[in-house]
Amino acid sequence: MVKTIVWKDNQVVMIDQRKLPMRERYVVCKDYRSVIRAIKGLIIRGAPAIGVAAAMGVAVGALKIRTSNLDQFRAKLDAICRDMVTARPTAVNLAWAVERMKQVADQTSHRGVKEVKSRLVEEARKILEEDIAINRTMGRHGQRLLKDGSRVLTHCNAGALATGGYGTALGVVRAAVEAGKRIEVFADETRPFLQGARLTAWELKKSGIPVTVITDNSAGYFMQHGKVDAVIVGADRIAANGDVANKIGTYMVAVLARTHSVPFYVAAPVSTIDLSVKEGQDIPIEQRDQTEVTHFQGRRIAPQGVVAGNPAFDVTPHRYVSAIITEKGVITPPFKSRLKRLFL
């Protein structure tokens, strides 16, 4: 299994997801600012994975604070947490992980700076381990939705690389395969960053699961020709009513799935659900740099001076979602009451 992110010698080590699949290069982050840069620059991406990265970033930042005065330490730690949360706006897992780290600091402050630092490191590692365990549980629940021989279309990468390991959407696929089912995957290439063609294809191939890469705009063609039995995607944030923010293009897939009566499943840990956001339109959508669309790996595609739009996410209204697969079970509509119940 690929290691997306690990804690090693008080540093954060990540596989560089910009370079995959051509190069397996690892990036070592020695301070919290380089973790923020890694998140912003897409060295690491995927909602659960950036949650883990943020927690480790806070931990590595905490270790570097040179004071034994608790008040000074907390002031600096809080500043680090504030910076970390702003790295990317859409995935709520980032804020969720940072909040969890702050709570640990709150709960252990009476034991002094050294102990707080040690507990923060412990908590970051725990978030990583828990994430992998959660994905496995999610997979066990979700795989029941897939039949032997199912052909699953996925968008972006919601796999081991998007998480601590195993994956959310791809975790469901992995669990179905582990349960003895033959599963084939259609991977939307997912412009502009090509997470599907590069990352999903790479990790499925490593795991021996058959995968066919397709352009995003041909998802409709393959559904029209009866080649897709189910869609499974991840999520960056799920609103209280079940609206799902996920990688740009997810909404297109959901509309096409509905048109072809193909079930559309979202696989995400409970930490992705944000009850404080009533509906999808209130989720902040990151607008990324135009050059990600006008250029391809540094080479210009579009003519000089042409404007490009580059929303990184879109919102799929809950009415398009057949079920949300979580570690606490598979949630079907009505989502509003049932998602709320997960937090009781």
Added chain:
Amino acid sequence: MVKTIVWKDNQVVMIDQRKLPMRERYVVCKDYRSVIRAIKGLIIRGAPAIGVAAAMGVAVGALKIRTSNLDQFRAKLDAICRDMVTARPTAVNLAWAVERMKQVADQTSHRGVKEVKSRLVEEARKILEEDIAINRTMGRHGQRLLKDGSRVLTHCNAGALATGGYGTALGVVRAAVEAGKRIEVFADETRPFLQGARLTAWELKKSGIPVTVITDNSAGYFMQHGKVDAVIVGADRIAANGDVANKIGTYMVAVLARTHSVPFYVAAPVSTIDLSVKEGQDIPIEQRDQTEVTHFQGRRIAPQGVVAGNPAFDVTPHRYVSAIITEKGVITPPFKSRLKRLFL
């Protein structure tokens, strides 16, 4: 205005659409085989443009036949026509143009080889000139569908570069602009060949028409946010019932347009309508090489050994089409009876 294809010194000169917008390079075809290679290799593309290219290819081929024996000449000419038709299977304009050239040969054969050759050259040039005139007429009809301030989404390139000049879908936009309307265009980048990001953006920018390039998978986002007033696309073949074969992804755009109550217009010359094909599912869909998806301008994107699907076109059922804009007027449903009437 850009010259997509011209007849010059008994040779066919085309702008190399693989290299645009980074390089304005021209390719000179001195024999019919190099015209076929240019069509297959996407040096020239777009249904009306490959119709013109095929006609010129037949003409350049005819000129090279070294015999004054009429029967021998016709046998060789027919072989050239057969080869030419197989260059690409989906756009019917190619077969239509070749058929027109054969008819000219039939009608002038009694005058001898030299005269047939000269009439074939004349006919090929006429097809080019007619195509531009048809586009202008189509534009005048179609532009009435657009209001001042309309924001038009288009897919692929159905512009001057896809035709003899002016364009089909973009011809409608041009005519609206010439009529004094302010029009903005969203250009789907159109993977894998990026006709939108490269060609549509290039020619609209040259013409001073505002254009924003977007990834194919974000068309839904912009419609959801109320940014698109109309969709206009070209066509490679229209079946008798109004089903439309066009660049892969067109179907996705049509489904999204319907979902958002955005009108979906197809602009195409009457030569694109194939009454011999009852419905869209009978139109042959070209499957192109996997490497167009797994590689980008020669650089590998997807991991070694991963399979890719690469259908070059898809079929949009007629129920998604608001109107078909032709040089004979704007056709609204029911298409079956009304398309038939165009040929009476």
